[in-house]
Amino acid sequence: MILQIAQTLDARGLNCPMPIVKTAQAMKTIQSGQLLEVLATDPGSVKDFAAWSRTTANELVEQTVEGGVYRFVLRRK
């Protein structure tokens, strides 16, 4: 399945908690049901995105890691 990404946030190189803070900001700029793709290099982001998704009810649709870059796809609730 090819996901239709509405927006990509490049959070590579940012320290905790900036990837999540910028994700929360970016989420407000897309519509409900749309997908946000986030790229991050902070190793803590794996647990942080899982926790953020659970708490805010924005679904974590996909999560991959390649060459030290974590990629998260989130659907706005």
Next chain:
Amino acid sequence: MDQPLNLVLFSGTDDRLQAAAILTAGAAALGKPVNVFLQYWALDAFRADRIGRDHGLAPEAGAEGRAAVDHLRTAGQATWADTLRMAKELGGVDIQACSLSMDLLHLDSSDLDPLVDGVEGVTAFYLNAGEGQVVFI
């Protein structure tokens, strides 16, 4: 998630303020309300004419800690003030100056950085804190 996180900031060193800013931004990103109460040296660090200064580190940092903090900064880590600004943009973050500390430091509201929303006493702080956790930094 409805109960706020309540941070009492006492220390005015950059490392402790950074830790507090991270806790604030993380909670704001989760949609949790945050009340920040500034006392003593933390309040002094929020003076409009001093907020951008080097406020030093806690004594336990030592030379090695200083180097580590400087390294993160040159790698592009946001300052505590910028982190708090971003947290406030997310909403739900209220920063209040302790009125006793204002007297202690001979400060007027106009002396403070716009990050500070107002001045209140400890009773108002507890009222807004509700049943939420209170953390002293």
